[in-house]
Structures are given as C-alpha cells and as structure tokens.
Amino acid sequence: MPDRKTKSDREPVSRRAALGLGVAASAAAAVSGAQAAPAPQGAAREVDVVVVGAGFAGLTAARALRRAGRKVVVLEADGRVGGRTKAGRVAGEVVDLGGQWVGPGQTRLLALAEELGVATYPQYVEGKNIIDVDGRRVAYEGEVPALGPQATAEFAEVVGKIEALAAQVPALAPWTAPMAAELDSQTIESWLLANARLPATRTMMRLLVRAVMSAETSEVSFLACVAYAAAAGGFSPLISTRGGAQETLFDGGAWQMAAKMAQDLGPAVVLNAQVKAIAQDEAGVTVTTAQGAWRGRYVIVTAPPAMAARIDYTPALPAQRDGLSQRMPLGCVIKVHLAYARPFWREQGLSGLVISDRTEFGPWFDHSPLKGGGGSLVGFFDGGPAQRWADRPAAERRAKVLKDVALYFGEAALSPVDYAEEVWTRAPLQRGGYVSVPPPGALTAFGPALRASVGRIHWAGTETAEAWTGYIDGAIRSGEHAAQVVGGLL
Amino acid sequence: MPDRKTKSDREPVSRRAALGLGVAASAAAAVSGAQAAPAPQGAAREVDVVVVGAGFAGLTAARALRRAGRKVVVLEADGRVGGRTKAGRVAGEVVDLGGQWVGPGQTRLLALAEELGVATYPQYVEGKNIIDVDGRRVAYEGEVPALGPQATAEFAEVVGKIEALAAQVPALAPWTAPMAAELDSQTIESWLLANARLPATRTMMRLLVRAVMSAETSEVSFLACVAYAAAAGGFSPLISTRGGAQETLFDGGAWQMAAKMAQDLGPAVVLNAQVKAIAQDEAGVTVTTAQGAWRGRYVIVTAPPAMAARIDYTPALPAQRDGLSQRMPLGCVIKVHLAYARPFWREQGLSGLVISDRTEFGPWFDHSPLKGGGGSLVGFFDGGPAQRWADRPAAERRAKVLKDVALYFGEAALSPVDYAEEVWTRAPLQRGGYVSVPPPGALTAFGPALRASVGRIHWAGTETAEAWTGYIDGAIRSGEHAAQVVGGLL
Numbered sequence: 004m005p006d007r008k009t010k011s012d013r014e015p016v017s018r019r020a021a022l023g024l025g026v027a028a029s030a031a032a033a034v035s036g037a038q039a040a041p042a043p044q045g046a047a048r049e050v051d052v053v054v055v056g057a058g059f060a061g062l063t064a065a066r067a068l069r070r071a072g073r074k075v076v077v078l079e080a081d082g083r084v085g086g087r088t089k090a091g092r093v094a095g096e097v098v099d100l101g102g103q104w105v106g107p108g109q110t111r112l113l114a115l116a117e118e119l120g121v122a123t124y125p126q127y128v129e130g131k132n133i134i135d136v137d138g139r140r141v142a143y144e145g146e147v148p149a150l151g152p153q154a155t156a157e158f159a160e161v162v163g164k165i166e167a168l169a170a171q172v173p174a175l176a177p178w179t180a181p182m183a184a185e186l187d188s189q190t191i192e193s194w195l196l197a198n199a200r201l202p203a204t205r206t207m208m209r210l211l212v213r214a215v216m217s218a219e220t221s222e223v224s225f226l227a228c229v230a231y232a233a234a235a236g237g238f239s240p241l242i243s244t245r246g247g248a249q250e251t252l253f254d255g256g257a258w259q260m261a262a263k264m265a266q267d268l269g270p271a272v273v274l275n276a277q278v279k280a281i282a283q284d285e286a287g288v289t290v291t292t293a294q295g296a297w298r299g300r301y302v303i304v305t306a307p308p309a310m311a312a313r314i315d316y317t318p319a320l321p322a323q324r325d326g327l328s329q330r331m332p333l334g335c336v337i338k339v340h341l342a343y344a345r346p347f348w349r350e351q352g353l354s355g356l357v358i359s360d361r362t363e364f365g366p367w368f369d370h371s372p373l374k375g376g377g378g379s380l381v382g383f384f385d386g387g388p389a390q391r392w393a394d395r396p397a398a399e400r401r402a403k404v405l406k407d408v409a410l411y412f413g414e415a416a417l418s419p420v421d422y423a424e425e426v427w428t429r430a431p432l433q434r435g436g437y438v439s440v441p442p443p444g445a446l447t448a449f450g451p452a453l454r455a456s457v458g459r460i461h462w463a464g465t466e467t468a469e470a471w472t473g474y475i476d477g478a479i480r481s482g483e484h485a486a487q488v489v490g491g492l493l
Numbered sequence: 494m495p496d497r498k499t500k501s502d503r504e505p506v507s508r509r510a511a512l513g514l515g516v517a518a519s520a521a522a523a524v525s526g527a528q529a530a531p532a533p534q535g536a537a538r539e540v541d542v543v544v545v546g547a548g549f550a551g552l553t554a555a556r557a558l559r560r561a562g563r564k565v566v567v568l569e570a571d572g573r574v575g576g577r578t579k580a581g582r583v584a585g586e587v588v589d590l591g592g593q594w595v596g597p598g599q600t601r602l603l604a605l606a607e608e609l610g611v612a613t614y615p616q617y618v619e620g621k622n623i624i625d626v627d628g629r630r631v632a633y634e635g636e637v638p639a640l641g642p643q644a645t646a647e648f649a650e651v652v653g654k655i656e657a658l659a660a661q662v663p664a665l666a667p668w669t670a671p672m673a674a675e676l677d678s679q680t681i682e683s684w685l686l687a688n689a690r691l692p693a694t695r696t697m698m699r700l701l702v703r704a705v706m707s708a709e710t711s712e713v714s715f716l717a718c719v720a721y722a723a724a725a726g727g728f729s730p731l732i733s734t735r736g737g738a739q740e741t742l743f744d745g746g747a748w749q750m751a752a753k754m755a756q757d758l759g760p761a762v763v764l765n766a767q768v769k770a771i772a773q774d775e776a777g778v779t780v781t782t783a784q785g786a787w788r789g790r791y792v793i794v795t796a797p798p799a800m801a802a803r804i805d806y807t808p809a810l811p812a813q814r815d816g817l818s819q820r821m822p823l824g825c826v827i828k829v830h831l832a833y834a835r836p837f838w839r840e841q842g843l844s845g846l847v848i849s850d851r852t853e854f855g856p857w858f859d860h861s862p863l864k865g866g867g868g869s870l871v872g873f874f875d876g877g878p879a880q881r882w883a884d885r886p887a888a889e890r891r892a893k894v895l896k897d898v899a900l901y902f903g904e905a906a907l908s909p910v911d912y913a914e915e916v917w918t919r920a921p922l923q924r925g926g927y928v929s930v931p932p933p934g935a936l937t938a939f940g941p942a943l944r945a946s947v948g949r950i951h952w953a954g955t956e957t958a959e960a961w962t963g964y965i966d967g968a969i970r971s972g973e974h975a976a977q978v979v980g981g982l983l
Contacts, residue, residue, distance in 0.1 A: 188711030190933045193683040221678030222820075222934025279769075309819045313803050322825070322883035322918035329799045329924070330712075330932070332819035335812070390938045393812035428812035434819070442820070442932030443680045444712025448880045 048297045050074045052489055053290045055278050055314075056305035058086020059475050060463040062264035063115075063482030064303050064489075065271065071490050076297050077268060078290060080277035080432045085261040086305075087436045087465075088475065093423040094342035094377055098370070099256040100425035101338065102437065102475045103381075106248040108236055109476035111483070112257075119263045122254040126244050127369040130352045133411050135359035136210070137203045146243050148358070154203035161199050161208060162238050169232040175469050177230035178450040187226035187447040194225040206360050213386040214358075214366050215241045216473070217334030218440040222386075227441040234472040244356070248474065249368070257475055277432070282317040283459045300493060303485045305464040305478075307439045308453070309333055310432070316460075324452040330445035331466065333435025335389035335428050339364070339382050339404050342421035346371040346378030348412045355380060362407035363388035377420065380408065393428045400424065438473030439466050461485050538787045540564045542979055543780045545768050545804075546795035548576020549965050550953040552754040553605075553972030554793050554979075555761065561980050566787050567758060568780060570767035570922045575751040576795075577926045577955075578965065583913040584832035584867055588860070589746040590915035591828065591926065592965045593871075596738040598726055599966035601973070602747075609753045612744040616734050617859040620842045623901050625849035626700070627693045636733050638848070644693035651689050651698060652728050659722040665959050667720035668940040677716035677937040684715040696850050703876040704848075704856050705731045706963070707824030708930040712876075717931040724962040734846070738964065739858070747965055767922070772807040773949045790983060793975045795954040795968075797929045798943070799823055800922070806950075814942040820935035821956065823925025825879035825918050829854070829872050829894050832911035836861040836868030838902045845870060852897035853878035867910065870898065883918045890914065928963030929956045951975050 052068050054061045057079035065075045083089065091100035105112050105123065116123060131142035134149055143149035150158055172180040178187070186194075191212055199205050212220045216231060232238040240247045253259070265272045276292040281302055283289075288302045304311050312328035319325070346369060348355050355369025367382025382404070384392050392400050401422055409416040427436040441450075454467050463485035468477030542558050544551045547569035555565045573579065581590035595602050595613065606613060621632035624639055633639035640648055662670040668677070676684075681702055689695050702710045706721060722728040730737045743749070755762045766782040771792055773779075778792045794801050802818035809815070836859060838845050845859025857872025872894070874882050882890050891912055899906040917926040931940075944957050953975035958967030 184711070188680055188682040188709075190678055190680065190683070192678040192933075193680070219678075219934055219938075221674070222932070222938070313805075315803075319919065319921035322916065322924075323880065325924050326822065326825065326880065326918060329822035332816065335816065387938060390813065390816065426812065428816060429809065431809035434812075434815050442712070442934070443682075444709055444932070448709075448712070448877060 048076070048295070050076045050297060050299045051301070051493055053078060053288060053297050053299035053302040054305065055281075055290065055302060055311075056080075056086060056464070057084040057261070057265060057272055057274070058305060058464070059088065059261055059478035060086070060305040060465065060482040060485070061303070062261055062268065062272075063479045064305070064463055064486040065268055065482075066264055067483055067486035068490055069268065069271070071486075073490065073493060075268075075271055076299070077265075077272045078276040078278055078292055078297065079272060079274050082275050084265040084272060084274070085258045086478070087427070087433060088256075088258040088261055089425060090256060090258045090262075091340065091423045091425065093340040093379065094421040096342075097256055098340050098379075098381070098423065099253075099258055100340075100423065101258065101427070103252060103257050104249045105253065105257070105476070106240065106243075106250040107246060108240065109248070109471055109474060111479040112474070112476040115260055115479060116253060119260050121260055121263075123251045124254055125251055126249055127371060128244050128354055128356075130349060130354040132354050132356040133359070135357070135361055135411070136206045137360065139203065142353070146245055146247070148207060150203045150207055154201045154207070157199055157201050157204040158207055161195070161204060164198060165229060165232055165238045168229045169237060172226070172229050172233045174230060174234035174472070175454075176450070177226055177233065178447045180226075183226055183447050186229055187224050187445075188443055189225050190443060191220035191223050191225050191228045195220055207358075210358055210360060210366075211242050213388075214383065216440050217336040217383075217385045217389065217435075217437050219386040222442060223440045224443040224446060226443075226446050230446065231472060234468065234470050234477070235474075236470075252370075278314050280315040280317065281460065288459045301459045301461060301489045303461045303463050303489060305462075305482070305485075307331065307333060307464055307466050309439060310434060311462070320457055321452070323449055324455070324457060327445065327449035327452040330449055331439035331441055333428075333433070334437055334440045335386055335393065336436045337384040337389050337392060337400070337424060337426045337428070339367075339384075340370065340421075340423040341380040341382075341404070341408065341419045343378040343380075343415070343419055345376065347415050348378070351412070353412070357408075357411050359407075359411070362410060363392065364404045364407040367408065382408075389428060393426050397424070456488075461489050538566070538785070540566045540787060540789045541791070541983055543568060543778060543787050543789035543792040544795065545771075545780065545792060545801075546570075546576060546954070547574040547751070547755060547762055547764070548795060548954070549578065549751055549968035550576070550795040550955065550972040550975070551793070552751055552758065552762075553969045554795070554953055554976040555758055556754055557973055557976035558980055559758065559761070561976075563980065563983060565758075565761055566789070567755075567762045568766040568768055568782055568787065569762060569764050572765050574755040574762060574764070575748045576968070577917070577923060578746075578748040578751055579915060580746060580748045580752075581830065581913045581915065583830040583869065584911040586832075587746055587749075588830050588869075588871070588913065589743075589748055590830075590913065591748065591917070593742060593747050594739045595743065595747070595966070596730065596733075596740040597736060598730065599738070599961055599964060601969040602964070602966040605750055605969060606743060609750050611750055611753075613741045614744055615741055616739055617861065618734055618844055618846075620839060620844040622844050622846040623849070625847070625851055625901070626696045627850065629693065632843070636735055636737070638697060640693045640697055644691045644697070647689055647691050647694040648697055651685075651694060654688060655719060655722055655728045658719045659727060662716070662719050662723045664720060664724040664962070665944075666940070667716055667723065668937045670716075673716055673937050676719055677714050677935075678933055679715050680933060681710035681713050681715050681718045685710055700848055700850060700856075701732050703878075704873065706930050707826040707873075707875045707879065707925075707927050709876040712932060713930045714933040714936060716933075716936055720936065721962060724958065724960050724967070725964075726960075742860075768804050770805040770807065771950065778949045791949045791951060791979045793951045793953050793979060795952075795972070795975075797821065797823060797954055797956050799929060800924060801952070810947055811942070813939055814945070814947060817935070817939035817942040820939055821929035821931055823918075823923070824927055824930045825876055825883065826926045827874040827879045827882060827890070827914060827916045827918070829857075829874070830860065830911075830913040831870040831872075831894070831898065831909045833868040833870075833905070833909055835866065837905050838868070841902070843902070847898075847901050849897075849901070852900060853882065854894045854897040857898065872898075879918060883916050887914070946978075951979055
C-alpha cells in the first residue's frame, strides 16, 4: 500500500485550502478549458481509441493509452467530468456529492491520489456511534455494531457465512462458482430469512446492505451480494470505517482527481457530447454525438450497462449483452451534506455515525471540519428510502433529513447553516448509484457479457472491475484493464 | 364472449387461403402503401396525439382516437407493424412468428377478430400429449399433466395456492395487496422450494413458468407471477390449451389484425420512424424521429419500459419511472416453426404437444395443417434455453431443434421440408418477448410508474393492461384505455 499523506481534522484550514480547494479551483478551470478548447471539426475526427464517459474509468483508460503514445478522445455526455463523483458546495466548502471514501486495499485509488498530490485524512471516529434497531437504541464505540449479545453473535455468524461463500466465488466471474445457480436464484432477503433468526440481525443486515449496495435485500441477488463482498476481500471491509471502505477521505474531495486527470488530457476530453450511436465496421468504429462524430479503431464504453443500452449500436449488440443491460439496474441513492456552526454532537460525546431503522435518512457520518471550524454531516437515503424520496420536492426532503437527524442529535440539528444534496436517480445521465445491482438470475445467465468485448467495443466502468466493484478504486482498475487490452490490439 | 367463427383443420385449403392468406397479401400491400404515402413535410407536422409504436396497443389507441375525430400519427421504429406479432413464412404459408393464440376471456382480441373478419380455429388437441419430467416419460390425454399420483396432487395444490393468492392481488396494482412486500421479496424459485416438496412438481412448475412467462423461476418476482395469474383470471388459464390461453388460433395469423388496422389508418402510420426524443412543454409534445419531428398535444408510448427508456426525454422522466424501466427486462424467447410433408406424429396417436426437461427446445405444439395438407409444429426456446441459444449460429439452433423433436417423434423429425424462426432477443427493436418480467423488488417500489402519466406522456402496451398482461388481448385493452384517457383530456 502506498505511503499515504494524512491530515488530522485539527490541521489549519489554510493548509486544507492549499491542498484541496486550491486544486479544486484550478481543476475546475482546467475542465472549462477542455470544454472550450477547439475540437477538430469536420467529418473525420480520427483517433486510435474513443472513450465514452469521463468518469474515473474513462479518464484512467484515456491517460493510460495516451501515455502509451495513442491518440484518444473522451466523450462525456455531461457538462462536467467525474461520473458518479461530483463536486458540490456546502457552507462555502467544496465537498463530494458522489463517491468520497477510500480504504485499505483500494490500492489503485490510493496510488492515484499519491500521484496527483491529493492528501487524505481519516474519517472521524472519536466518541460513540448510535445504533437503533428493533426498538433498542445503544451508543457504542468501535466497529462492531452493539446489537445485544445474542444478535451480535448471530450477526457475526451471518457475516462469517457470507465471507465463507465469498472466498469461493471468483470476483471476476461469480457465475462460475459451483453454487452460483443456487445463490443467484434467490434474493438476499430470502437467504437472510433462512440464515438469521433474530429480528435485530435481520434488520441490521437490511440496513447494511442498503448502505453498502444502495439497494434493498429484497431486490438484489444473493450471488451479487457475495460477489460484491468477494471483490472487496470480504463483507466486513464493506461495512467498516476503521480498516474498511469508509476509513479515509480526500482533502478537497475525491472528485478533484477526475478533474486533474481531465486537465492533463486537455482538449481530448469533450464535454456535453452525449454519445447517440456507435457503429462498427471492419476497419473501426464511428461514435456519433450531439457534437458530431469521432472515428477510432476501438471504443471503450464506461457507462454502466443500463445507461450504455441507451446508445444505438450498429450492428445490434448480441442478445446476451442487451439482456444484461436490461438486468443491471443502478442502485438508488440521494446524498446529503449538512453544515452547522459547529460539530455540536461531538460535545455530546457522539462520533456522528447513526444507523437506525426508525429513520429513512441514514446512515450519516461526521464530515467535519468545515473551513472556519464548522461542523458537517454527510448521509444518505439509500435503496427504498431513496426510491420513495427522489421525486418529492426538495424542501420536503430537507425537512425529513433534519427531522431524522434531530431524533438523535436534538433540536440543534434543525438549524443547519447550509444543506446540499444530489439525487442520483434523478440525474439524467447517471440515473442512480453507487453501482448496478443485479437481481436474481442476471449474473448466471448474462454475467459473462459484462466484460466480453463485442467486436471493437470494449467495456469498462466499476461494474466490470476485478476488485472493489462499485467503488472508485474499481473504476480505476477497470480503466487500466481496458486500456491494457485495447492497447495490446493496436 | 363474441360468437366466434371456427374452422376445423379439415376445411379445404382454398377457404383458408381466402380467409387468411388473401388478407395477408392485401394487408401487406396496405402497409407498404402506408409507408410510401407522402408524409407531411416541414417543421410542424401537427396532430392531436402522437402514438409511439404500431403494435396492437398503438394501433388500437390510434383507431379509437381517430374514430373520436382526433388527428393521430403512429410512429413505428420498425419497417413493419405488429410489434411482438409478426408474419413469417414456412413452406409457403404465412404463420405467426410472434403472438398467435387466443383463449376464453380474451374478449377484446376476439371482438377485434370478429370486427376485422378474421376466422379462428381450434388448436389441435387430439391424441396423446407427452410429458417427460424427472426421468418419467408419459403419454396422456387432456389438460392435467400426468406427473404420477403424488406429484399430480402436489402440483394441483401448488396451482391452487397461486390462484388463492391471485384472487387477493389486484391485477392493476399488485403492489397494493396486503402481502405484496413479502411476495415481491422472493423469486418464484424461492417460493417453489418452500411450497413444493417433490422434484417432479418443482420441475413441472419451472417448465410451465418458462413457457408462460418466457423466463426462469429463478429470475422473476413471485409477486409478478401471482399478478400475471391475476390478470388472466388464474394460473390454469395460462397453462391450458382447452379452456385456456392456447385454445384457439387465427386463420392466417394473429399478425394480420395489426396489418388490417394499419391499413385503415393509412398514411397515419409511419414506418421506419424510430423515436429518438420526446420533449414536452406547456402546450404539447415534440416527438423526434429519424424522419423528422411530429408535434401533438399528447403522446402515447406503447413500447415496453425497457425499450421506452432508450428514448431521450426532456424534461427527464421522474426517478420512479426511469427506475422501473431499469427493472422490467423482457422475457427471452425464440419461436420456431417446422414444416413436414405430413403430420406424421398424428399417425403415432400423438397430439404434437411435448413438455420435457430433457430438451432445451419446447414445449412444442401441432400447428398443422399447412396448405396442401402438410404437417407443422410450432415451439419455443423460452427463458434460460432462449438465453443460451440466441447468440449461436442459426444452423446450430436448427440442429438442436430437430434433435430435440426427434427424441420424441423419431427420425422423421430430422427431415423437415421447411423451418422458420424468430430470435426475439436479437430483434433490435423488441429485444425479447413475450412480455416484461419484473424481478423481485421492482413492482412494489416502482410498479406505480407503470401506468402513471408523466405530464403529456401516457403509457400503454400489454405490460400496462388491466387484464391479460403479456397477451395481445392485454395490448388491445391498454390501447383502448390510453385512448380513452387521452381522449378525455383533448
């Protein structure tokens, strides 16, 4: 693992600004520059490889190919880079409205941060977490949810069973596991009902699956859950802060690494260029956008399958690939940042982490400090709650968030100084997050199409990653892999 | 039920030709005419209602609106009308490559046939059916599968349980049923394992779900299965020939009713006009196709949700509607017609119906007579087998079909005089059939978006039907309903 720069939350704000926000400003300028740069006009804008999507997968692939001396273009539908990472602003500070954490084992993301000079700092975990499940509210310290003796034991047993299965499931091809058909013919919920007896265990697992996969136990294939754990090296790393995927944050935000990569690529990144059609022939591919067409020898499509299906392909994609795209819905998530004058929950000895079955918002975490020492919380509507709240008015959502937070942090929670949110299921070009969540039957019958190239079309994106599927780290891995494969063909 | 014209398979071929093939020829000419008819050019092709899709839903909606004095246009992406019905040709005879049967209770389709003068004739059921499940091969007569005494009793019990649940589930809104969450959190397979003990019962149910929903028990929500039965008035009508949905055929094919409706609509049906974008504003909708734009006060979109999602909407659709479209994959089906010099299986006392777990092709049915007295079989790869065989070479598929049929009908099956197939999952504009099959979690969270209009956009198609979802009859009902709702707004 690379040597990481870390930053305690007591460091002077000026240093944070230099490391993070200064970068943010220059990266934003760079992206505008990329957009404004004169793109070659005319019928034949020729490159070696066309990359569709300027998220971490696409940008990683493009820079790897560029470094290998290849000519690339990255066509981005949106008016910004970053994909499922995105810069937002709360109380004057730039924050992540999308992916934000990094943890042990996410070596590619940590290496990228090192290379790009982005500092990290630990997620705040001092004080007590609150867990409120099945009518039992407890404040506790550490990583093991305080469910009471019986449920804690059963919970550990359930996690152990998932991890034992994960050890037998190849992350790259879960459909080849001996028990794949059985695991893929049921939802996580069905498996849970058969393998956990206590209501608290069941509720806790439902809350954790919701938080980790942004989906309900009732909609996701149990094989997909096991494969997700396999890609992360276990189930515990998914749900843990210390030692897990929520351990560390990026000073200035994760999104800025996409901006920096785009800056390096310059005019090779074309924004507001939604890909409408991909046509391939014996010699190459023609990729048509609202800003005209590009021609390349290969194309790397990084959009998740459900979104990639909205492109018109000639010739039509194989049945297996199209079928996959019909069976990989994106999870549902709304991410919320709250800013307060100070982190008042710390004064109550609380860490800021709350997991509850009495709220629809949650879990939420301490995200302090803000510039000037303000307090900050970051939290989620995931799965069912995200489904129910996405289409409601923003004011109602905000009121719900504040009410839910106040339930545990008191009246002070009702008066934030700022509020920012991203409703990912309403974002027309993403339509969900964090990742695609296969329902039963999808992986065993259609999974092989996830990575199988179709002629000159290669697929990337975190869904296709060999490890850390669903994370920024997985997106980077997928981009590196696609660049390597396509580079080898050129 | 309307008084149906029936035609025994012993009627002279000349009469069949007059009733069916003559119509086929003139309808085909009419459709070409519609295509060639001068469509109004320029920026403003104004109608009251734009209908997207010239299947039974769209054509029904358009003719109902036309009859109410409204100006309509039907924009069809394909070069033909009919949607998931389609004309094919085997041994010189026109046959259905898509939906073909009609049964009791499908009153709207029967009424349409009556109105359009399309005769019906009964599915051949003389002689013995073959059932081959879990190593037990039996030839039997009648509608009750001969599974042996124990399994027959258990099978009846399982069907009874599904029908008892179906009686409590409103077909139009299954998500409102009291037990909806529980039924929707599991696959049919999970429910089956908990409710059927005998392997033969389980296998039979898997084969029947595959044949009825063109999907596997492992991928479909149990609530969706119950709702499907509710929409058909029970599970038995779905799986039965006599008294069920496979009882009756149309002389000349079901597809010709779409052709006749298109003929009546004339130049209002525009073929090869794939809809790329739908933009709505306060005054109306603009529907953009490869052949330019149309403007209407409302639009009725009849494509199934997964295909409708490939249109670009402005403003973007609500999260619930887009989420639905990511969670309604189309079933997988390959339909095959085989022609023989004579129906030689009848000479062996067989009905032609074979249901087997030893084949991937099947079930298949007698579809004789052909013109000149030839024999004919029609059968399916459904669900898993359709998934596995869709992308293979046609010659391999044909060899597999013949091998599977020969297993029961002998060497004579290996020498058909003709063969025709439609791989629906490879059809770029349909990408599956017969119908969309919701995985667990889809209906309870996203189901309400199936029919909820979005501003000036109204939805139709068999998926939205009040009854006989998944059948031509449901498509007609949905078109009538949409026309009524939109007509009331004009």
